[in-house]
Structure formats: C-alpha cells, structure tokens
Amino acid sequence: MSNVVEVRNLRVDAKSDSGRTVEIIRDVSFDIAEGEIVALIGESGSGKTTIALTLMGYTRPGCRIVGGNVTLTGQEISNLPERKRARKRGTEVSYVPQSAAASFNPAHKIMDQVIEVTKIHRLMPIDEARRKAVELFKALALPEPDTIGDRYPHQVSGGQLQRLSAAMALIGDPKLVIFDEPTTALDVTTQIEVLRAFKSVMKKGAIAGVYVSHDLAVVAQIADRIIVLRNGEIQEVGRTQDILQRPQHPYTRELLEAFEPAPHARVADRRDEPEMPLLAVKDIVAGYGKVDEGGNPSVKVINKVSFELHRGKNLGIIGESGCGKSTLARVIAGILPAAQGEVLLEGKPLDRDLRKRSRNDLRALQIVFQSADTALNPAKSIADILARPLTFYHGMSGQRREARIDQLLDMVHLPRSLRHRRPTELSGGQKQRINLARALAADAKLILCDEITSALDTVVAAAILELLKELQRELSLSYLFISHDLSTVKAICDEVAVMYAGEKIEQLSPDIMGSEAGHPYSRLLFSSVPKLDTGWLDSLEQDPRVLQAYSRR
Amino acid sequence: MNSPILNLVAERIVVAVVTLLFVAFTIFFATEMLPGDVAEILLGQAATPEAVAGLRAAMNLDQPAFLRFIYWIGNLFTGDLGVSYVNKMPISDLIGGRLVNSLKLASVTAAISVPIALTLGITAAILRGTFYDRIVSIFTIAVISVPEFMVATLSVIVFAVYLGWLPALSMANEVTSIGGLLKVFAMPVITLSFVISAQMIRMTRAAVLETLSTAYVEMALLKGASRRRMVLRHALPNALGPIVNAVALSLSYLLGGVIIVETIFNYPGIAKLMLDAVSTRDLPLIQSCAMIFCLGYLLLITIADLVAIVSNPRLQ
Numbered sequence: 001m002s003n004v005v006e007v008r009n010l011r012v013d014a015k016s017d018s019g020r021t022v023e024i025i026r027d028v029s030f031d032i033a034e035g036e037i038v039a040l041i042g043e044s045g046s047g048k049t050t051i052a053l054t055l056m057g058y059t060r061p062g063c064r065i066v067g068g069n070v071t072l073t074g075q076e077i078s079n080l081p082e083r084k085r086a087r088k089r090g091t092e093v094s095y096v097p098q099s100a101a102a103s104f105n106p107a108h109k110i111m112d113q114v115i116e117v118t119k120i121h122r123l124m125p126i127d128e129a130r131r132k133a134v135e136l137f138k139a140l141a142l143p144e145p146d147t148i149g150d151r152y153p154h155q156v157s158g159g160q161l162q163r164l165s166a167a168m169a170l171i172g173d174p175k176l177v178i179f180d181e182p183t184t185a186l187d188v189t190t191q192i193e194v195l196r197a198f199k200s201v202m203k204k205g206a207i208a209g210v211y212v213s214h215d216l217a218v219v220a221q222i223a224d225r226i227i228v229l230r231n232g233e234i235q236e237v238g239r240t241q242d243i244l245q246r247p248q249h250p251y252t253r254e255l256l257e258a259f260e261p262a263p264h265a266r267v268a269d270r271r272d273e274p275e276m277p278l279l280a281v282k283d284i285v286a287g288y289g290k291v292d293e294g295g296n297p298s299v300k301v302i303n304k305v306s307f308e309l310h311r312g313k314n315l316g317i318i319g320e321s322g323c324g325k326s327t328l329a330r331v332i333a334g335i336l337p338a339a340q341g342e343v344l345l346e347g348k349p350l351d352r353d354l355r356k357r358s359r360n361d362l363r364a365l366q367i368v369f370q371s372a373d374t375a376l377n378p379a380k381s382i383a384d385i386l387a388r389p390l391t392f393y394h395g396m397s398g399q400r401r402e403a404r405i406d407q408l409l410d411m412v413h414l415p416r417s418l419r420h421r422r423p424t425e426l427s428g429g430q431k432q433r434i435n436l437a438r439a440l441a442a443d444a445k446l447i448l449c450d451e452i453t454s455a456l457d458t459v460v461a462a463a464i465l466e467l468l469k470e471l472q473r474e475l476s477l478s479y480l481f482i483s484h485d486l487s488t489v490k491a492i493c494d495e496v497a498v499m500y501a502g503e504k505i506e507q508l509s510p511d512i513m514g515s516e517a518g519h520p521y522s523r524l525l526f527s528s529v530p531k532l533d534t535g536w537l538d539s540l541e542q543d544p545r546v547l548q549a550y551s552r553r
Numbered sequence: 554m555n556s557p558i559l560n561l562v563a564e565r566i567v568v569a570v571v572t573l574l575f576v577a578f579t580i581f582f583a584t585e586m587l588p589g590d591v592a593e594i595l596l597g598q599a600a601t602p603e604a605v606a607g608l609r610a611a612m613n614l615d616q617p618a619f620l621r622f623i624y625w626i627g628n629l630f631t632g633d634l635g636v637s638y639v640n641k642m643p644i645s646d647l648i649g650g651r652l653v654n655s656l657k658l659a660s661v662t663a664a665i666s667v668p669i670a671l672t673l674g675i676t677a678a679i680l681r682g683t684f685y686d687r688i689v690s691i692f693t694i695a696v697i698s699v700p701e702f703m704v705a706t707l708s709v710i711v712f713a714v715y716l717g718w719l720p721a722l723s724m725a726n727e728v729t730s731i732g733g734l735l736k737v738f739a740m741p742v743i744t745l746s747f748v749i750s751a752q753m754i755r756m757t758r759a760a761v762l763e764t765l766s767t768a769y770v771e772m773a774l775l776k777g778a779s780r781r782r783m784v785l786r787h788a789l790p791n792a793l794g795p796i797v798n799a800v801a802l803s804l805s806y807l808l809g810g811v812i813i814v815e816t817i818f819n820y821p822g823i824a825k826l827m828l829d830a831v832s833t834r835d836l837p838l839i840q841s842c843a844m845i846f847c848l849g850y851l852l853l854i855t856i857a858d859l860v861a862i863v864s865n866p867r868l869q
Binding site: 053056058060083086087088089090091094095097099102103104105106107108116117120121152154168 | 767768769770771772773774775776777778779782786787790791864865866867
C-alpha cells in the first residue's frame with residue numbers, strides 16, 4: 001500500500017502581531033496510507049490545523065513553510081507554484097472546515113458552492129455535477145436531497161451545513177479529505193448523525209482522511225491512527241486502540257485523564273435539619289419581546305421552570321444549544337427580568353429586575369460568563385478588575401483592598417505578580433480564573449457558572465473544575481453549573497436538571513445519568529455523549545422515533 | 554421576491570419621504586429666519602410703508618408662516634416651484650438649464666471616478682501590504698487632506714496660467730466640439746474626482762479586506778479557486794452593500810457640495826445659482842435649490858440601501 005501523504009521534517013514559522021517570528025511547527029514527520037484516517041489531536045495552539053492545511057499546500061496569512069517536505073500522492077507540493085497547488089485543491093485533497101456556517105458564502109446558493117470545485121477544475125458538465133451532488137447528499141443522509149441545494153446557507157441547520165460541506169469536499173473525488181474539527185460546533189445528538197455520515201462515506205470510497213480534533217472520544221470513533229501534538233511537536237503516534245488503552249507519553253495520559261474528571265465526592269446529607277433552600281426558582285416564564293396581560297412574552301424562551309438548590313450543593317443544568325439554559329441564568333441574575341414566577345434567595349424573594357435588587361442581594365449571587373475574553377475589560381489591569389467589586393460591595397480601599405486582591409489571586413492559584421497585567425496578556429485558563437476571582441471578591445453565596453469551561457482545552461478545564469471544588473470546600477459556596485458537556489456536569493454536580501426547548505424535563509442524580517433516566521429525551525442526550533471506546537458509535541442504537549421527536553433540526 | 558423584502562423596500566421609501574418632508578420644513582423655516590424683509594429689499598430704500606405693505610399682501614407675506622409653508626408644499630407637489638422674487642421668472646425655468654449643467658458635470662465626473670476608484674480600492678485590498686497598496690493609501694490620504702479649493706486653485710495656476718493648456722473658466726454654454734467639451738470639463742472634473750475618489754477608494758478597500766478575511770473566502774481558495782475568482786465571485790458580492798453606500802455618499806456630494814468648484818471655475822451650475830440666490834435674498838429660489846439637493850441625496854442613499862437589501866439573500 002502506497003502512501004497518500006508523506007510529511008518529512010516539516011517546519012512552519014509564523015509572524016506574530018509584534019513582528020517576531022515564532023516557530024509553530026517543529027520537525028513534524030508522518031505518513032498517511034491509502035484509505036487510512038489519521039487523527040491530529042491536540043489543544044488549541046498545538047499546530048494541528050496548521051499541519052493539516054500544509055497538506056493542501058496552504059498556510060494562513062502570516063505563516064510560512066520554512067523547512068521539510070510535504071508529499072501528496074507522490075508529488076512534493078510545498079515548493080510548487082501557486083497555480084499548480086491550486087490545481088490539486090478540491091481534486092486530490094479537499095477540506096471540511098470547522099464552522100460550515102462561516103465557510104459557506106452567504107451570497108450564493110448551496111448547490112453552486114458544492115459543485116464549484118467541478119467548475120473550477122472543469123471536471124464534468126454541470127448537469128452531471130448536480131446529479132453527483134444529489135447522490136452525495138443522499139449518501140450523507142441529508143433531508144430533501146433533490147432540493148436542498150436550491151437553498152441559501154442561512155436556510156439550513158448547522159448539522160446539515162456540516163454534511164453539505166462534506167459533500168462539497170467529496171465532489172471532486174479527492175484522495176485525501178481533511179476534516180478540521182467538523183463536529184465541535186454541533187450538539188451531541190447532531191454530532192452522532194454527522195459522524196456516522198462521514199464514516200460511511202469515507203469507508204465506501206476508501207478515501208484517506210485527516211481528522212483534526214481536540215476530542216479524543218470523537219476521534220476514537222473514526223480514526224485508524226492518532227497523532228498527539230503539543231506546541232507544534234509530535235508527542236506520540238499510535239493505533240487508536242493503543243493510544244486509548246496503552247498511552248506511552250505522559251502528555252497523552254494527561255489528556256486521557258482530563259477526559260474523565262473524578263466524579264464529585266458528595267457531602268453526606270444532613271437531612272435532620274429542615275433547611276431553607278439557598279435558591280428557589282418557582283415557575284419562571286421568561287423570553288423576549290412584549291409581555292401580554294397573561295404574562296407571556298412574545299418569544300418564550302423559558303417555560304415554567306422550577307427547582308431548588310440547597311446550601312453547599314451544586315445543581316447542573318444541561319441541554320443542547322437553544323434550550324434556554326443560559327437565559328435561565330440571566331433570569332436568575334436579573335439581567336433579563338422574568339415575565340412570571342419568582343426567584344427566592346434564602347427564602348427571600350428577589351426582585352425580577354437586577355436594577356431594583358439591593359446591593360446585598362446582588363453580592364450574594366454572582367455570575368461567571370463563558371467567555372472571559374469579553375467579560376473582562378481589556379483596558380484595565382487585573383488589580384483594577386478585582387478592586388471594583390471590593391470597593392462596590394465592601395467599601396474597601398487602600399492597603400486592605402490590596403491585601404484582599406493578593407488573597408483572591410492566591411485563592412484561584414495565580415501568582416500575585418499577575419496583578420499588574422492586563423487580561424489580553426493572560427492565557428484562557430488564567431482569564432477564567434480571574435473571572436472567578438471577581439465573583440469571589442463579592443463574597444458570593446451562590447455562583448452561576450454559565451458554560452465556564454466550554455471555551456477551554458480539556459486539561460485546563462479539568463484544572464478549573466478542581467479549583468471550583470476546592471473553593472467550595474473552603475468557602476461553602478454553591479454553584480449553579482450550566483453546561484452542554486455532561487462529563488463536566490457529572491464531575492461537579494449533586495443534582496442535574498435536563499432542559500429541552502425551554503422546559504425542565506427532569507431532575508436526577510448524576511450517578512444514574514445512564515440508562516435509568518426516566519425521560520426519553522434524557523436517555524437520548526446521555527447516550528449521545530461519545531465514549532472513549534472505538535466501537536461506541538457502531539454499536540450505538542438509538543430509537544429513531546425519539547430522535548425524530550426531539551430534533552428541532 | 555416575496556413579502557419581507559417588499560416590506561423592507563416599502564419601509565425604506567416611506568423613511569425617505571418622511572425625511573424629505575422634514576427637510577422641507579427645516580428649509581422653509583430656516584429661510585424664514587433669515588434677516589431682512591423681501592418686500593423692503595425689492596422696493597429699495599425709497600419705498601413708502603404703504604407700498605411695502607401692498608407688496609407684502611400681494612406676495613402673501615402677511616399670512617402666517619405655517620400657512621405659507623402648506624401652500625408652498627402643495628405647490629411643490631404639483632410641480633410649481635414658484636416665481637423668483639428678483640427677476641419674476643418662473644423658478645423652474647431658472648433652474649432647468651442650470652440643473653442640466655450640474656448633472657452633466659456630475660455624470661462626467663462619476664463616469665470617470667467611480668470605475669477608477671473601485672479598481673484602485675479592490676486591487677489595493679487584494680495586494681494588501683504591498684508597495685502598490687501603500688502608494689494608493691498615501692495618495693488617498695493626501696487627497697483627503699488637501700481641501701478642494703486648494704486643488705482647484707493650484708490646477709488653475711498650473712494648467713491655465715503657466716501652461717495655458719486649459720481655460721480658467723468653464724463656460725459650458727459655449728462648447729461646440731468634443732475637444733472643446735474636454736477642455737471645458739477637464740479642470741472641474743479632475744478637482745471633483747480627486748475629492749470624491751478618495752472616500753470611495755478607502756471604503757471599497759476596507760469592505761473588500763473584511764470579506765477577504767472571512768472563512769468562506771479561505772474555503773474558496775482551498776477549493777482551488779484562482780485569486781481572481783476568489784475576489785470576484787466570493788468576496789465582492791458580499792462587499793457590495795458597503796461599496797454601493799460609499800459610492801452613493803460620494804456621488805451625492807456632486808450635487809450639493811460643488812459650490813466651491815462651480816464658483817472657482819465660474820461654472821453655470823445649480824450650486825452657483827443657489828449662491829447667487831442667497832446674495833439677492835431670493836427665498837423661493839434658495840428653497841427650491843435646497844430641495845433639489847436634498848432630493849438628489851435621498852435618491853442616491855435610498856438606491857444604495859435598496860441595492861444592499863436586494864443583494865443580500867438572507868433578506869429574501
């Protein structure tokens with residue numbers, strides 16, 4: 001079997017904004033055999049996408065191949081002139097992007113973009129290309145394959161666009177397809193469908209593939225071999241089974257461990273004292289637009305949601321994108337006033353509107369947002385960011401405030417020297433720690449965590465979860481933990497509420513999040529989370545009727 | 554085409570009409586507030602109070618301002634622009650020839666500067682960061698920074714005075730041949746082109762640059778598209794909205810903003826007419842000119858918005 005791709009001692013330089021040249025790919029070599037799917041696994045900044053793109057003879061603006069060879073189907077491409085490289089793209093090697101939604105041109109119809117490769121390279125007449133595209137749509141299990149191409153990209157869902165972009169990649173019969181995190185932006189139930197479609201099409205055509213991802217469980221379903229990358233260097237290469245079961249490199253082991261965080265050790269129930277719940281939410285209805293006399297907003301996002309959260313306990317809220325979980329956090333925090341229902345903090349009703357709540361109520365209930373990048377003011381130093389709540393809630397100033405800032409930095413395990421830095425100079429994990437420290441500065445009793453680990457790499461996210469647990473032990477905090485990621489929720493929560501289409505479907509203990517869940521949607525959701533097992537996808541059976549009933553695609 | 558886009562178009566047109574009414578209101582009462590009484594000015598210093606009162610009654614000037622505003626608007630809608638206070642000619646006759654002259658100048662300038670500006674803007678965006686891009690950028694900034702009377706005056710000094718190639722004054726009515734036309738138009742057109750191109754070049758470059766950095770343009774490149782196809786088919790259609798807006802804004806300047814150029818070259822256009830009307834306090838003429846400028850401006854902006862709406866498939 002000959003190799004489709006041979007990469008030898010590849011080195012890529014990038015020019016940073018300040019004009020410095022940084023080596024981002026260091027001496028990388030690997031082969032891909034015909035029909036083989038190889039996964040490039042690594043955290044953000046590990047160079048996985050950069051390597052994948054060099055296989056197309058392409059580097060993003062500012063990057064440059066400075067050494068080594070990339071051989072595609074027997075031809076060296078890194079030193080070919082642009083015109084000859086362009087001739088290979090779409091015909092020999094093609095690309096499935098991370099965000100299909102951004103990669104389809106909003107101004108053209110889908111069919112025109114799918115068959116564009118055949119037009120550019122004059123592969124076949126238009127009618128034939130259209131027929132072939134429709135066949136690919138069928139093979140990728142797209143609905144209405146005959147007419148879906150006549151729509152514009154904004155008229156189809158994210159999961160469908162992702163499969164359409166695979167059709168776009170396959171139309172020119174390439175020898176190699178590069179998948180760049182193609183399911184990262186999708187919900188878990190959608191992801192399964194897309195993964196299955198990819199896998200069957202690739203197998204049928206015996207096409208070689210490169211699958212770029214940070215998610216080991218997803219990769220385990222589709223890849224034959226895994227290459228583990230870090231800081232632009234290969235850490236370990238091996239068959240998927242071997243990497244998952246017998247990892248050699250310490251970094252690989254770290255990645256695997258981060259995938260399954262230690263389950264939450266629950267505090268023994270002290271049921272003897274009938275305690276007032278810390279937070280009680282009763283029949284909340286909320287949404288956008290005008291509210292009518294019956295208290296129903298014109299666009300209802302949350303419908304009659306109730307739950308209780310006791311002191312020192314954590315409640316997880318899970319659900320897929322658009323189910324209203326983040327809106328719920330905003331309603332509890334009073335950012336979006338509810339149309340109906342009430343929120344009680346320690347038995348005391350809170351005003352629906354944030355602006356009418358007392359300073360003490362505001363202090364007790366803090367919210368931490370998903371994106372620390374946008375939640376921290378880039379113009380302020382870390383010390384200023386943390387000083388603000390200290391002054392606002394506690395009237396601190398001078399030495400006392402400075403000492404408290406140092407203390408807060410210690411609590412979130414950041415060096416005190418960071419206090420003079422600005423948010424942009426910090427890493428993603430560090431920024432999220434500052435974000436958390438700001439909530440702690442208020443001496444909150446309850447912290448609403450809205451997808452706080454979703455934008456972080458697995459290893460960093462696991463460390464943040466550890467920190468949350470530690471802080472809880474020390475400060476007897478409670479968390480309302482909102483996430484779409486079930487394993488994170490499992491790692492930190494005592495109870496989990498499942499939401500679908502604005503309603504709470506059920507509340508259960510994370511221990512029984514498997515098959516024992518009562519509601520069919522919960523079962524569907526839990527069974528859709530990929531497992532670190534190469535046979536998981538193939539053996540997974542889901543009731544098609546349930547799938548149909550709970551898909552708003 | 555279905556209803557949402559029609560709704561948007563209708564909404565845009567209603568907004569334009571309301572704006573026009575508002576402007577009419579503002580123009581009317583702003584000119585009302587100008588100091589001096591028309592009747593006194595017309596009759597001169599020797600006028601008796603009775604004569605002034607008589608003239609005021611004859612010109613309806615004794616009626617409340619609001620009533621006169623209603624009359625005026627009503628007449629405007631029937632196409633009657635009124636009669637000049639100064640030479641008693643119908644204003645439509647006065648404006649007619651002048652408007653044609655201004656439109657002639659505007660269309661020649663547009664025909665020359667729009668293609669040049671768009672080409673420069675687009676190519677500068679494609680060749681971003683190159684020597685060519687920098688030259689274009691420096692040129693546009695230089696042109697924006699130099700006021701037009703400076704350009705106009707300098708070109709008169711160079712081409713008319715020193716070199717003697719072109720006439721210093723542009724008497725459009727005396728043109729007989731194409732060569733003569735070119736000579737007459739050369740300097741005003743060059744000056745105006747300088748002024749309006751710079752804006753268009755910068756906006757076009759920015760709009761194209763933004764779309765060039767999108768994921769779908771990178772995707773086009775990864776499908777094997779040539780740079781030419783990438784720009785023309787994938788980047789440009791999505792940059793159309795902002796580009797058309799920039800062009801409309803620049804062109805609207807050609808109607809109302811040409812006062813300086815028309816004055817320096819003594820070009821018999823409508824801006825010059827308005828300037829003369831101000832010095833003779835010929836209110837109906839000022840009002841009509843201002844309304845025409847506003848109408849032209851609104852027309853261009855509305856067209857630009859409509860193009861942006863229609864070219865966006867998301868709104869269809």
